[in-house]
Amino acid sequence: MRRATVYDVAERAGVSIATVSCTYWQPSRVRESTRLKVLEVAKRLNYIPSASARNLARGRVGALGLYSFDFCPVRSLEQGCEDGQEREGETDICTYPLYADEVERGFQQACWQMGQAVLLGGSTGSNPTRSVVDMAGRVDGLALLSWLGDISTLQRLATIMPVVMLAQNPGDLPVLYVSADNYAGLGELIDHLVGVHGAKRIEYVGSMIDPEMRERFHVIQERLTQLGRPVPLMPVDEGFAAKQPFQSVKAMQLARDLPDALVCENDQTALAVINFLRGLGTRVPDDVMVTGADGILAGQFSDPTLTTVQLPMQRIGNIAAHELARQEGKPWTKTKSVLVSEKLKIRQSCGCERPVIHVSDC
Amino acid sequence: MRRATVYDVAERAGVSIATVSCTYWQPSRVRESTRLKVLEVAKRLNYIPSASARNLARGRVGALGLYSFDFCPVRSLEQGCEDGQEREGETDICTYPLYADEVERGFQQACWQMGQAVLLGGSTGSNPTRSVVDMAGRVDGLALLSWLGDISTLQRLATIMPVVMLAQNPGDLPVLYVSADNYAGLGELIDHLVGVHGAKRIEYVGSMIDPEMRERFHVIQERLTQLGRPVPLMPVDEGFAAKQPFQSVKAMQLARDLPDALVCENDQTALAVINFLRGLGTRVPDDVMVTGADGILAGQFSDPTLTTVQLPMQRIGNIAAHELARQEGKPWTKTKSVLVSEKLKIRQSCGCERPVIHVSDC
DNA sequence: CTGAAAGCGCTAACAG
């Protein structure tokens, strides 16, 4: 059975198609009785307006797109397993909450609230350019969570519709960049360590290869400089980036030369450091403070619970959607950016006492 | 600047619009030189094909929709807070992984793989019927994760396009039901408790109000009957549904009348029971086995780790997408259903030894 | 208040 169209409804209701259309979009222009009649027929005919036709006529789609790369290992498929159901062993707690999910949540929520549809897309290993262009044809604006394709594609898109890049800034494109404010977040963390705990010597554990992590280190250096405290010239340990992780930390420990605080590139590294130190008989925070960054779930119930700065991924997604909607399909003409503040989560690993959260208390 | 269309491209390339169209969809029909020319012009003009127009002409959308209700507290907005950023206190570990995310992941993945776009929708507290109908107009098929609207709307939709209901079965509609196979999953659990651990007396802790939980109880009864073991007539304790949770459990404990195993309605209840018993000096699994159902993250690193049956939410989403795509826009004509098997996760709370997963091992 | 008619941008026969 063919789907009912405006024509069908109009015919059975004894009116013109214009009236049917108006019934939906400008009800005030239609006499009550006619409107009711139309609605009644529409329901009887099971009429569902075609969005394609409406969008074509209007020149607007009413949908925003979120393009995200499939970067979480939990999500990935195993060889020969079509549905991604099987995972090697257990789910890795250290990856929750998944950034992509958080961003998606915020994006989605904002879109729904604004009455926009949400289109999700991503590369499936195949051609990212192709898929993002296809998406672009379906939406009024596009947010990219993780774009690994070429800049030129981006440039093309940014010319004809609003594009926002999330937590990623590949240069001076006419797009909106929405990212976490590492600067303020880590600054606050350092302030806390220095101000509240009187830390004199603070060292950084992390990679200088990953640009994100490198930035974190620089922010810390800068803040310590401002505070007039000793500034580390290099990470004291590369963390997982090293072939032998934490050997420098071990050396310091053996030499009884641990700093007051070890600020780590992220939570995962911080938890590993804490565990590693425990193995050496060093206690956190008693002997040394350790902090992370990101705000993964595991840091909430590790022992000690982890002091960290929390990435505002949900908020980032949310803002992206709002800003896109505001553009009403019009591209940005120059680079813009929004920094979203991170939240300092003060917990036990810096020496601040707080009740442990027991899993069993659920 | 107006967006380029096929007409623009055709004109500048000195060909007809049909040739432009063919260049994209039937490249073999176009001479190499012409094709290259068209592609070159298209790129120069920043041409992005309009999905609306294409879909309208084709009569197909190339997108599948997932409608889900915003039921997770973590997702919800606080009063006056537009972006859902602020959460009361910490994130609740006991809700991870979020079902909706898992389903979404599976759905998304399947769609991408099949080259289908994914449309996400949901009620934002406002009119669910309206939003679902709007969505329906934009897709070739619809999956509903949590439908709280009326059946008649469902019925209308199911008449004109394929609809699948996830983990929910409101009756004999011409739709596809995809849900977890409680039957086999819990059956296996019982088999394990009886077969491996020689459990004689098994009791159920949970509510009889929630239909899902009630079903779980019935499945357990049935299985025990089949095995010729004592069958509980009622849950021994209502769990959180009671005003005073676990009082019956407490009574049994005091009377030294604990069964061999307490099978709980879900993981959350199971973890709470374990904790409650610990408070009374009873050890799990030494004094009594306790099991859950759902497979939340917390059960992986609780002490003891939790034996449970894991809901296959990702797989459910995945199957839904595949089945929808197979219909190619055509509705189902009669009720169908697919049961997805749950996975028994044997851990410590039933007495099976396995290494504890330390959070700090991340 | 209602209707006629002109597109929206693209696809898919069908001719050439």
Place this chain on the structure above:
DNA sequence: CTGTTAGCGCTTTCAG
């Protein structure tokens, strides 16, 4: 191989 043409279903002036 390429061009012509007739829609796809809906919105929206502009007349009536």
